[in-house]
Amino acid sequence: MSLRIVVCVKYVPDATGDRKFADDLTVDREDVDGLLSELDEYAVEQALQIAEEADDAEVTVLTVGPEDARDALRKALSMGADKAVHVDDESIHGSDVMATSLVLAKAIEKTGYDLVIAGMASTDGTMGVLPAILAERLGVPQVTLLSEVKVEGGPNGTVTGRRDGDTASEQLEASLPAVVSVTDQSGEARYPSFKGIMAAKKKPVEELELDDLDIDEDEVGLAGSWTAVDSADERPARTAGTIVKDEGEGGKQLAEYLASQKFI
Amino acid sequence: MAEILVYVDHVDGAVRKPTLELLTLARRLGEPVAVALGNGAADTAAVLAEHGAVKVLTADAPEFAEYLVVPKVEALQAAYEAVSPAAVLVPSSAENKEIAARLAVRIGSGIITDAVDLEAGDEGPVATQSAFAASFTTKSRVSKGTPVITVKPNSAPVEAAPAAGAVEALAVSFSEKAHGTKVTSRTAREATGRPELTEAAIVVSGGRGVNGAENFAIIEALADSLGAAVGASRAAVDAGWYPHSNQVGQTGKSVSPQLYIAAGISGAIQHRAGMQTSKTIVAINKDAEAPIFDLVDYGVVGDLFDVVPVLTQEVQARKG
Ligand SMILES: Cc1cc2nc3c(=O)[nH]c(=O)nc-3n(C[C@H](O)[C@H](O)[C@H](O)COP(=O)(O)OP(=O)(O)OC[C@H]3O[C@@H](n4cnc5c(N)ncnc54)[C@H](O)[C@@H]3O)c2cc1C
Ligand SMILES: Nc1ncnc2c1ncn2[C@@H]1O[C@H](COP(=O)(O)O)[C@@H](O)[C@H]1O
Numbered sequence: 042m043s044l045r046i047v048v049c050v051k052y053v054p055d056a057t058g059d060r061k062f063a064d065d066l067t068v069d070r071e072d073v074d075g076l077l078s079e080l081d082e083y084a085v086e087q088a089l090q091i092a093e094e095a096d097d098a099e100v101t102v103l104t105v106g107p108e109d110a111r112d113a114l115r116k117a118l119s120m121g122a123d124k125a126v127h128v129d130d131e132s133i134h135g136s137d138v139m140a141t142s143l144v145l146a147k148a149i150e151k152t153g154y155d156l157v158i159a160g161m162a163s164t165d166g167t168m169g170v171l172p173a174i175l176a177e178r179l180g181v182p183q184v185t186l187l188s189e190v191k192v193e194g195g196p197n198g199t200v201t202g203r204r205d206g207d208t209a210s211e212q213l214e215a216s217l218p219a220v221v222s223v224t225d226q227s228g229e230a231r232y233p234s235f236k237g238i239m240a241a242k243k244k245p246v247e248e249l250e251l252d253d254l255d256i257d258e259d260e261v262g263l264a265g266s267w268t269a270v271d272s273a274d275e276r277p278a279r280t281a282g283t284i285v286k287d288e289g290e291g292g293k294q295l296a297e298y299l300a301s302q303k304f305i
Numbered sequence: 306m307a308e309i310l311v312y313v314d315h316v317d318g319a320v321r322k323p324t325l326e327l328l329t330l331a332r333r334l335g336e337p338v339a340v341a342l343g344n345g346a347a348d349t350a351a352v353l354a355e356h357g358a359v360k361v362l363t364a365d366a367p368e369f370a371e372y373l374v375v376p377k378v379e380a381l382q383a384a385y386e387a388v389s390p391a392a393v394l395v396p397s398s399a400e401n402k403e404i405a406a407r408l409a410v411r412i413g414s415g416i417i418t419d420a421v422d423l424e425a426g427d428e429g430p431v432a433t434q435s436a437f438a439a440s441f442t443t444k445s446r447v448s449k450g451t452p453v454i455t456v457k458p459n460s461a462p463v464e465a466a467p468a469a470g471a472v473e474a475l476a477v478s479f480s481e482k483a484h485g486t487k488v489t490s491r492t493a494r495e496a497t498g499r500p501e502l503t504e505a506a507i508v509v510s511g512g513r514g515v516n517g518a519e520n521f522a523i524i525e526a527l528a529d530s531l532g533a534a535v536g537a538s539r540a541a542v543d544a545g546w547y548p549h550s551n552q553v554g555q556t557g558k559s560v561s562p563q564l565y566i567a568a569g570i571s572g573a574i575q576h577r578a579g580m581q582t583s584k585t586i587v588a589i590n591k592d593a594e595a596p597i598f599d600l601v602d603y604g605v606v607g608d609l610f611d612v613v614p615v616l617t618q619e620v621q622a623r624k625g
Contacts, residue, residue, distance in 0.1 A: 056437075056438070056555075056574050056575065056578075057574055060437040060440070061437075061441075062436075062441065062443075066443075080556070137415065138406070138416065139409070139410070139415060139416070142410075161556065162555075162556075164555065165437075167419075167555065167578075168402070168406075168418045168419075169399065169402055169403075169418075170402050170403060170405075170406035170416070170418060171406075173374065173402075173403035173406050173407050174406050174407065174409075174410055176407075177378075177406075177407045177410045177411065178410060180482070181485070182485030182486045183373065183374060183375070183403070183407075183485070183486055184373070184486050185373075185374075185403065186399055188549075201489075204373075205549065205550065206399065206400060207398050207399065207400065208316060208493060208494055209491045209492060209493045209494060210491070210492045210494070211373075211488050211490070211491045211492075212488070212489045212490040212491070213373055213486055213487065213488060213489065214486070214487045214489050215485055215486040215487065219485075219486075224556065225556045226549055266415070266448070267409075267414065267415025267416075267447060267448060267449035267450065268415040268416070268417055268445055268446065268447050268448060269445060269446050269447075269448045270443055270444070270445045271431070271444045271445060271446065272443065272444045273436065273441050273442070273443045274441065274442050274443075275440065275441055276435075276439060276440055276441060276442050279586075279599075279600055279601075279602075282586075282598075282600075282601040282602040282603050282604055283602070283603050283604070284593075284598060284601070284603075284604040284605075284606060285603075285604070285605055285606070286593070286605075286606045286607065287605050287606060287607025287608070287611060287612050289611075291589075291605040291606075291607040291611065291612045291615070292605075292611070292612045292613070292614070292615025292616040292618075292619060293615060293616075293619055294605070295587065295589070295603065295605050295612065295616050295619075296615075296616055296619030296620060296623065298587075298603045299564075299587075299620070300623060302564075302585060304507065304531065304563070304564050304585075305531070305620050305623050305624060
């Protein structure tokens with residue numbers, strides 16, 4: 042039996058762009074170019090490596106996002122994923138993590154999976170909790186924040202990995218099906234090859250809407266979210282600091298400053 | 306008065322500072338009831354009582370150490386059901402955020418992560434958060450269920466506020482789910498004797514400009530003279546000069562100290578994401594155009610190998 046891997050990838054505004062909030066206080070996705078979250082490239086990479094190690098495997102990349110999120114799927118397909126699923130529905134706009142995770146969980150179940158792989162955090166929302174929530178919703182083990190991951194034994198096998206925590210480094214083990222997330226320490230992601238880019242154009246992208254997933258409109262979007270943003274204000278620019286050029290006195294001047302601020 | 310459930314972060318009974326900060330915030334919302342789990346849980350009571358915990362619910366079981374996350378979720382859920390609190394507050398850390406998130410799903414509540422401030426509001430607690438590498442400040446609320454909110458370290462002062470802190474054993478029975486992910490081995494990180502990066506009042510970080518693992522001794526010497534924690538940019542970590550556990554930034558630790566000193570760090574957006582909320586920022590960089598200078602309160606354009614050792618000497622001399 043083939044090992045079915047579903048990779049969750051998010052389409053995010055480029056972090057080096059001038060990111061803003063839209064009038065409805067959702068992330069503005071119009072004015073800044075979007076891309077496949079860099080942190081999800083690591084998830085795609087580990088999925089491809091696990092698939093290469095397995096006798097028989099299929100990698101599906103999944104995104105919940107607007108029409109443009111297709112770009113993120115194309116990138117993942119050109120890296121080597123086999124097929125893609127895109128959940129795009131007007132009503133999803135403004136969904137918080139609870140609503141988004143509901144859609145992802147339903148889409149994962151519909152697609153069929155033995156292993157779900159996500160990134161450690163999205164680069165726009167930066168919550169880092171969605172993989173844990175998916176495990177809770179799907180009712181399968183959570184093996185998250187791995188800097189090393191290995192899968193053995195096919196669809197009924199096990200996943201093991203190393204999780205470098207706050208106070209300790211832990212070795213984890215769970216049986217499949219499971220939800221995994223990987224960190225940026227898990228190994229550099231490959232660049233799509235020219236061949237990969239050409240091949241990606243022919244790979245299937247399945248488009249899904251809420252109806253296909255038996256989700257009601259009022260379970261998602263701004264109205265279906267369980268949190269509300271009341272205001273978003275640009276942080277006032279820091280007042281320009283004092284900048285000195287070191288001409289032999291830089292260290293002393295800095296000490297003087299730190300003393301004036303009572304740090305020493 | 307409404308009770309506020311506060312999840313305790315501790316190491317074998319030693320309560321970590323962010324939990325005490327959380328008690329300060331919890332007291333703005335109601336009466337803090339603390340939940341401490343695992344080895345040494347009962348030893349946390351005295352210090353929690355000193356800082357305002359009216360009750361301390363404790364539970365210990367081998368499951369907390371032997372399986373990942375879920376046993377703690379189930380214990381926190383048991384505490385939630387026993388107390389029916391008005392909010393659940395959790396100190397932000399990678400693991401604690403996962404615990405909070407799974408609890409939120411189970412109790413049908415919304416979750417807010419990485420708040421930097423909390424106030425009581427007409428419709429429940431209002432959380433302040435930083436967004437987009439701290440270029441925006443947002444205010445949000447949980448609009449469904451009992452608010453579950455994780456709060457970053459250094460978001461509030463630690464305040465003495467003596468309360469009863471009565472210890473009560475929490476009854477927890479684990480479901481099959483709790484045994485899903487086994488921790489097969491654990492290697493504790495070596496203690497450095499320096500303050501914990503996320504909790505430190507002062508952080509001194511080195512970047513690619515430090516140019517070698519051996520040169521980090523210069524950064525450490527400055528840190529030690531100030532009683533500071535040591536941080537590193539991803540470039541320095543990727544080069545193998547300093548451990549990943551010290552990385553500051555989007556994929557490392559997020560810090561918000563009183564004073565942040567960046568030496569040989571350019572100030573890329575992903576680095577800024579982890580330090581931009583520091584109160585005072587100082588940089589030493591030989592490139593006057595480095596973006597880090599846009600953030601600084603005080604900057605020295607110069608070679609860190611000249612500036613840092615002199616600064617260390619001056620600090621030592623002044624501290625006498
Ligand atoms: C998804 C993603 C996540 C990331 N996460 C993080 C993260 O968590 N943390 C992080 O830090 N980065 C992160 N990065 C990387 C980030 O983009 C930068 O590449 C990194 O921060 C650069 O580190 P640096 O400033 O040390 O190096 P550089 O950008 O190379 O800067 C080195 C600086 O040192 C100065 N210098 C050199 N020699 C000297 C000297 N002798 N004296 C004084 N100054 C000197 C130079 O002028 C230069 O400004 C991430 C990137 C991505 C894509
Ligand atoms: N809209 C989305 N579509 C697909 N995957 C997502 C989406 N949002 C989050 N994820 C996945 O969940 C991970 C953690 O996201 P977060 O908890 O939002 O920081 C990301 O790295 C992605 O793998």
